[in-house]
Amino acid sequence: MHCEILWKILSLIVITSKEVRTFEVKIKVSIKIQIIPKNNPWSYIVKWGVSLVEIEIKKNNKEKYMQLDRVIERYKQQEGMLIRILQKAQEIFGHLPIEVQSYVSDRLDIPISTVNGVVSFYSLFSEEPQGKYTINVCMGTACYVKGSQEILKTIEEELHIREGETTLDKLFTIKVTRCIGACGLAPVITINEKVYGRLSPSDIPGILHTYIKTNKKAAIGEEVKA
Amino acid sequence: MNLSPIKTYGALKELRSSFSNQISIRAGDKSVENEITKYHILVCSGTGCTSTESNEVRKKLEKELKKRNLDDKVKVFKTGCFGFCKLGPIIAIHPEHTLYCKVGLENVDEILERHIKHGEILKELLYKSPKTGQYQRNINDIDFFNSQRRIALRNCGVINPEDIREYIAVGGYSVLAQMLNNKTPAQEIVESLKKSGLRGRGGGGYLTGKKWELALSYEGDKKYVLCNADEGDPGAFMDRSILEGDPHSVIEAMIIAGYCIGADQGYVYVRAEYPIAVERLEIAIEQAKKMGLLGNNILGSDFSFDLDIRLGAGAFVCGEETALIKSVMGFRGEPNPRPPFPAEAGLWEKPTLNNNVETYANIPIILQKGADWFVNIGTEKSKGTKVFALAGQINNTGLIEVPMGTSLRTIIYDIGGGIHDNKEFKAVQTGGPSGGCIPKSMLDIKIDFESLADVGSMMGSGGMIVMDETDCMVDIARFYLEFAQHESCGKCVPCSIGTKRILEILERITKGKGKMEDLQILEDLCLDVKDSSLCGLGQTAPNPVLSTLQYFKDEYIAHIKDKTCPAGVCNSLLKVVISDEKCIACGICARICPVNAITGEHKKPPFKIHQEVCIKCGNCIQKCPVDAIYKR
Numbered sequence: 001m002h003c004e005i006l007w008k009i010l011s012l013i014v015i016t017s018k019e020v021r022t023f024e025v026k027i028k029v030s031i032k033i034q035i036i037p038k039n040n041p042w043s044y045i046v047k048w049g050v051s052l053v054e055i056e057i058k059k060n061n062k063e064k065y066m067q068l069d070r071v072i073e074r075y076k077q078q079e080g081m082l083i084r085i086l087q088k089a090q091e092i093f094g095h096l097p098i099e100v101q102s103y104v105s106d107r108l109d110i111p112i113s114t115v116n117g118v119v120s121f122y123s124l125f126s127e128e129p130q131g132k133y134t135i136n137v138c139m140g141t142a143c144y145v146k147g148s149q150e151i152l153k154t155i156e157e158e159l160h161i162r163e164g165e166t167t168l169d170k171l172f173t174i175k176v177t178r179c180i181g182a183c184g185l186a187p188v189i190t191i192n193e194k195v196y197g198r199l200s201p202s203d204i205p206g207i208l209h210t211y212i213k214t215n216k217k218a219a220i221g222e223e224v225k226a
Numbered sequence: 227m228n229l230s231p232i233k234t235y236g237a238l239k240e241l242r243s244s245f246s247n248q249i250s251i252r253a254g255d256k257s258v259e260n261e262i263t264k265y266h267i268l269v270c271s272g273t274g275c276t277s278t279e280s281n282e283v284r285k286k287l288e289k290e291l292k293k294r295n296l297d298d299k300v301k302v303f304k305t306g307c308f309g310f311c312k313l314g315p316i317i318a319i320h321p322e323h324t325l326y327c328k329v330g331l332e333n334v335d336e337i338l339e340r341h342i343k344h345g346e347i348l349k350e351l352l353y354k355s356p357k358t359g360q361y362q363r364n365i366n367d368i369d370f371f372n373s374q375r376r377i378a379l380r381n382c383g384v385i386n387p388e389d390i391r392e393y394i395a396v397g398g399y400s401v402l403a404q405m406l407n408n409k410t411p412a413q414e415i416v417e418s419l420k421k422s423g424l425r426g427r428g429g430g431g432y433l434t435g436k437k438w439e440l441a442l443s444y445e446g447d448k449k450y451v452l453c454n455a456d457e458g459d460p461g462a463f464m465d466r467s468i469l470e471g472d473p474h475s476v477i478e479a480m481i482i483a484g485y486c487i488g489a490d491q492g493y494v495y496v497r498a499e500y501p502i503a504v505e506r507l508e509i510a511i512e513q514a515k516k517m518g519l520l521g522n523n524i525l526g527s528d529f530s531f532d533l534d535i536r537l538g539a540g541a542f543v544c545g546e547e548t549a550l551i552k553s554v555m556g557f558r559g560e561p562n563p564r565p566p567f568p569a570e571a572g573l574w575e576k577p578t579l580n581n582n583v584e585t586y587a588n589i590p591i592i593l594q595k596g597a598d599w600f601v602n603i604g605t606e607k608s609k610g611t612k613v614f615a616l617a618g619q620i621n622n623t624g625l626i627e628v629p630m631g632t633s634l635r636t637i638i639y640d641i642g643g644g645i646h647d648n649k650e651f652k653a654v655q656t657g658g659p660s661g662g663c664i665p666k667s668m669l670d671i672k673i674d675f676e677s678l679a680d681v682g683s684m685m686g687s688g689g690m691i692v693m694d695e696t697d698c699m700v701d702i703a704r705f706y707l708e709f710a711q712h713e714s715c716g717k718c719v720p721c722s723i724g725t726k727r728i729l730e731i732l733e734r735i736t737k738g739k740g741k742m743e744d745l746q747i748l749e750d751l752c753l754d755v756k757d758s759s760l761c762g763l764g765q766t767a768p769n770p771v772l773s774t775l776q777y778f779k780d781e782y783i784a785h786i787k788d789k790t791c792p793a794g795v796c797n798s799l800l801k802v803v804i805s806d807e808k809c810i811a812c813g814i815c816a817r818i819c820p821v822n823a824i825t826g827e828h829k830k831p832p833f834k835i836h837q838e839v840c841i842k843c844g845n846c847i848q849k850c851p852v853d854a855i856y857k858r
Contacts (some may be wrong), residue, residue: 079574082556083539087498114557120713122539123560124498138514140460141655141691142617144705178709180499181463183617183689184274184311184624191499195277 011226065103067092072107082108082118095126131166131173133211139189140179148187148202152176154201155189158208171215172208227318227389231518233526235407238399245395252320252384265300265342270316270383272307273463273502274471274624279288279331280315285332296455300342304380309625310370313353318365318383325365326351329331356621356643357365373641375603376627377611378427378587379586382471387506389454390513393474399519401593402478405485412442412486415593420595423609424589428582429686430762431608431675434589440569441487442581449489450573451480452580454550455496455503458542459658459751460709462689464613465583467625469496469503473510475532479586481520482593484531487579491555492533493554498540507535534566542659542713546761547580549715560717561761582687584613604630608674612685618655619646630674634664637673638692649694653777659706659713660766662773663699684766698795699778700785703771704732709765721764724755728771737798740786749775800857802840802847806832808854815846815855 034047071088075081105112119125144167165171182188185197269284291297313327340346352361362368385392387409420435457465480492514520522530543549544559553559572578621643631760653663662683711725759765791799811831816824823840826833849857
């Protein structure tokens with residue numbers, strides 16, 4: 001039974017790697033090993049089982065990796081470009097999963113611990129996938145005394161997620177940022193590049209709705225094209 | 227834009243005189259009557275105004291002018307921050323220096339029709355002085371501007387930051403060209419900087435001339451010039467505005483620094499949160515390279531200097547010198563103990579000169595006008611001016627520049643226009659997370675580096691947050707400690723663990739669970755963290771707690787003993803109550819209360835909230851039709 005599953009997985013890998021090159025297969029397998037002692041302490045019965053947890057097929061990131069290659073090629077010669085390369089990598093992939101980090105570490109020939117150290121140190125790097133729109137709520141002092149906490153609370157309530165989380169439809173991620181320097185317009189939020197200032201909690205639903213609406217329109221547009 | 231390299235000092239002078247005629251209109255030169263161009267419209271393109279659609283206004287102006295065939299007569303330009311962010315988008319019309327506030331897309335037609343065609347002033351867009359109630363047309367008459375003295379911000383709101391020729395026209399790069407032409411000895415430049423008494427504007431206040439001298443004195447086969455534009459202090463945005471409005475002044479100063487200490491490579495470390503500043507800086511560097519002002523053999527001399535941008539990635543500690551250097555090299559931005567100072571061993575262990583954006587912006591003008599001119603501005607120990615970012619509960623939020631020694635009262639009441647909604651002033655917080663809160667009784671102190679340190683605060687990078695009676699000082703202290711704790715890099719124990727413990731005590735107090743002995747523990751802990759932390763972050767992080775403990779101890783005591791928050795901020799200490807007079811006994815509140823904490827009889831006021839049951843969700847406050855329910 002287990003061998004059958006394994007065999008299927010292997011054949012799937014072979015098929016996908018040979019013919020369907022535009023897909024990447026991620027297979028999660030869990031192996032259970034049970035060690036049961038027999039009557040005497042020096043012999044055991046070992047039982048083991050394999051079960052398939054999930055098969056995830058995603059689009060191949062080959063093009064993205066090629067893009068990353070070009071970035072690395074461009075900055076490789078200069079000293080101290082790790083942060084810049086990671087910034088570009090995040091632009092390409094949207095976030096920095098461990099595979100990308102290990103790829104960068106291989107290509108630059110620096111330990112992955114150093115790469116991960118940098119990624120985990122700076123708040124602009126993210127190891128988790130981000131929503132299409134990142135909402136940054138400014139928590140600088142000026143915004144704080146002007147009630148940015150209320151704004152954050154309203155956004156959290158509207159989207160039913162907490163700060164640092166992403167909505168299930170991968171549309172919004174809420175983040176807290178420290179001062180974007182638009183203190184004259186406090187309280188301020190940014191959604192991707194766009195800045196919204198002089199806000200009150202009652203403005204939030206309207207702003208979020210415009211994004212949901214444009215996204216729906218875009219999705220319908222894509223469907224029509226397809 | 228057609229830019230060709232300049233090879234000599236003479237060529238630069240020529241360009242300067244030919245181009246300065248083109249922008250003389252902005253200085254109010256009326257002799258342009260005979261020329262074709264009669265108006266210059268400058269549209270603020272700083273972050274503040276851009277987020278209120280100033281770009282759209284500018285594009286519409288250009289489009290409409292073209293439509294009306296007025297595009298020869300009227301020219302539209304981008305410009306840097308005017309500082310009056312509260313009333314953005316702002317546009318200025320020259321030669322008569324008219325300043326229009328809150329200009330929307332709908333006003334564009336009117337401006338062209340009435341102002342440009344018929345010379346009529348649009349009263350509804352002018353600034354109205356809250357003091358006198360009069361409309362103020364001329365930019366120089368407005369209260370917000372006339373108490374200021376702009377040195378570092380001299381070109382913001384005057385020139386187009388995306389055109390290097392405009393910077394040259396107002397005298398830019400002439401000091402550098404003169405220096406290269408005359409082969410001025412480095413020692414002479416350092417001497418005049420020392421004589422000017424300019425001190426680092428990033429917060430520390432170290433003498434800039436001395437720093438340069440130190441960097442000059444160390445030998446090295448390679449040296450670096452750094453610019454710290456990692457403006458992490460929440461509530462400070464002067465460096466961003468300078469980079470957005472006048473990037474060339476910083477570039478010129480960095481080239482001069484390179485010439486002076488013998489460096490051929492510079493880096494500007496900018497926060498990635500400032501996309502417009504980064505873009506302007508990129509444009510400026512590119513233009514300077516095209517003009518031969520950056521790169522090999524600058525202006526035909528044998529001096530070469532190159533400049534690169536490094537983007538920060540969101541870590542406050544990188545504002546600290548040694549951490550910044552680590553980050554420029556591409557590593558985790560963790561600070562190192564000093565000495566060795568960067569002047570001796572900085573980037574890649576080479577001598578490195580590091581200054582703040584505002585410091586650099588001051589340098590070309592000091593060298594141009596001479597140290598004696600600069601010495602006459604400011605106080606005995608702090609020379610020149612300082613840019614402050616005014617924000618919080620104040621009427622005119624924005625960016626201001628005043629001579630050192632100006633009183634807090636002048637800044638808050640004359641320039642800032644007083645407290646928002648006529649509320650009572652409580653405190654002003656300077657220096658960001660490293661500074662302290664200054665109470666009302668000290669409004670008359672003349673601000674400079676020393677006076678602020680004397681009252682337990684610091685200059686910092688120049689954020690100034692005004693607070694009124696509705697702000698709880700314990701909560702503000704907690705806010706800053708939360709920030710410091712979050713941004714602590716974790717390298718040294720006093721900072722990473724000490725700030726955590728301070729934060730825990732403060733959280734306890736704001737939740738009404740504090741004890742009186744906590745105050746003593748808090749003070750001791752703060753002093754310990756201050757003394758034993760590795761870098762500036764930890765050494766100054768307790769300042770907001772210490773200064774609020776010093777000046778607002780009664781608020782701490784009210785939280786601990788009376789379990790109340792006098793300002794009505796700390797949620798756990800508030801009660802939701804129904805006003806007996808206002809209540810109409812409609813019963814809505816009782817119906818929506820999720821825990822049935824409200825009882826009362828229909829049409830028989832008042833209703834009552836049972837505090838022991840109430841969970842303070844606030845639903846009743848929102849739903850009450852007569853606003854009879856509030857938090858106290």
